[in-house]
Amino acid sequence: MARWASEGGELTEPIRAPDSERAFGCPKRMVFGPCGGVRADGACEMAPRPCVFDDVVRWPGATTPGEPVDVPLVLTDFSAPPFDPDALSDVTRILASSCDAVLVGEHQDRPDFPPPVLARLLLAAGITPWPTLACRDRNRIVLEQELHGLRHVGVRTVLCVTGDGRAYDVRPEVTQVFDLDGTRLASLAASLRLIAAVVETPTAPPHAVRPLRLVEKQRAGAGVAILNHVGAATELRRFMSAARAAGLAMPVIASVPVYTDPASAAALQGLPGLDLPASSVARVLAADDPVSAGVDAAVEEARAVLAVGGIAGVNISGSASSRGHIFAAEVKAEIGRRIRLEAER
Numbered sequence: 001m002a003r004w005a006s007e008g009g010e011l012t013e014p015i016r017a018p019d020s021e022r023a024f025g026c027p028k029r030m031v032f033g034p035c036g037g038v039r040a041d042g043a044c045e046m047a048p049r050p051c052v053f054d055d056v057v058r059w060p061g062a063t064t065p066g067e068p069v070d071v072p073l074v075l076t077d078f079s080a081p082p083f084d085p086d087a088l089s090d091v092t093r094i095l096a097s098s099c100d101a102v103l104v105g106e107h108q109d110r111p112d113f114p115p116p117v118l119a120r121l122l123l124a125a126g127i128t129p130w131p132t133l134a135c136r137d138r139n140r141i142v143l144e145q146e147l148h149g150l151r152h153v154g155v156r157t158v159l160c161v162t163g164d165g166r167a168y169d170v171r172p173e174v175t176q177v178f179d180l181d182g183t184r185l186a187s188l189a190a191s192l193r194l195i196a197a198v199v200e201t202p203t204a205p206p207h208a209v210r211p212l213r214l215v216e217k218q219r220a221g222a223g224v225a226i227l228n229h230v231g232a233a234t235e236l237r238r239f240m241s242a243a244r245a246a247g248l249a250m251p252v253i254a255s256v257p258v259y260t261d262p263a264s265a266a267a268l269q270g271l272p273g274l275d276l277p278a279s280s281v282a283r284v285l286a287a288d289d290p291v292s293a294g295v296d297a298a299v300e301e302a303r304a305v306l307a308v309g310g311i312a313g314v315n316i317s318g319s320a321s322s323r324g325h326i327f328a329a330e331v332k333a334e335i336g337r338r339i340r341l342e343a344e345r
Contacts, residue, residue: 025052028162032057032183035162036201046165056209059219064187066223067195071251071312072100073343074336080325082112085121092125094329098336101128108166116149123154134163139179147192157195160185183220190221198222202230202239211243218250226315229255231277233304240310251312254305260294263322298335
């Protein structure tokens with residue numbers, strides 16, 4: 001399998017890299033692995049065997065310059081019922097004054113409007129979207145179409161991810177494409193003068209290569225990074241120190257998980273690579289008022305991660321509550337307001 005580079009918004013195939021044959025064994029057909037879904041024991045997310053990548057795969061050639069980015073202090077996960085413009089507007093009204101932008105996810109089990117349509121609706125409602133593009137359900141041509149569409153409607157930043165593997169019991173009749181991986185998609189987005197946001201999972205094996213892998217995404221053209229939750233500020237500090245020593249220069253946003261009941265906590269705990277300490281979850285859920293405790297815990301964690309060198313903002317991450325999208329949005333809005341208030345002091 002060859003590595004792909006982007007040129008003028010189209011993908012071209014350069015000389016095969018000597019180590020890229022490992023991608024033949026990756027169920028996601030990744031070239032620039034490993035993905036963030038590697039299990040704690042080193043097993044593949046999608047197959048009962050070890051991950052085929054035991055080291056970072058270097059980006060070939062020169063560094064692709066990324067577009068300058070205005071980093072949000074507060075980037076909030078956007079959650080609303082799919083295919084529902086009215087609900088989208090309701091959530092936007094709640095979140096708009098509490099955050100600088102919203103991260104619009106893609107879910108394996110919950111399709112929604114195409115990203116350019118969602119982005120246009122959110123822009124019209126008065127909020128800045130960071131749409132997610134995943135390679136799981138789109139081939140190269142459709143990914144190019146989506147990127148052009150996002151740029152056309154006024155989006156500046158797009159989160160480029162390989163995508164998690166679809167669970168065996170979720171739409172088993174639907175194929176999984178994986179023509180590209182997140183690194184190559186970021187390169188393509190940068191070639192179209194979009195800001196390519198990328199993710200990294202510091203707690204996923206092999207741990208030693210994760211800082212360098214983020215640097216390689218920067219070399220591919222990424223302009224900003226979002227880190228999955230690492231569990232403690234000390235771990236985040238170690239990761240950032242290693243990444244900056246390896247050449248990381250782009251701004252980084254750290255994820256702050258939000259949960260206020262067992263269902264919202266379980267949804268986060270079920271994500272591969274996300275380190276959510278059981279003691280923290282137990283403390284919030286055992287509180288007399290779990291909602292207030294969850295808000296306080298998120299604000300406290302945001303304060304801790306923003307004190308880490310190189311962290312420019314936080315991602316308020318997760319569903320926040322199982323009590324409906326309006327209540328969940330109000331929880332996230334309260335957290336965002338408190339974070340911004342502290343930053344202004």
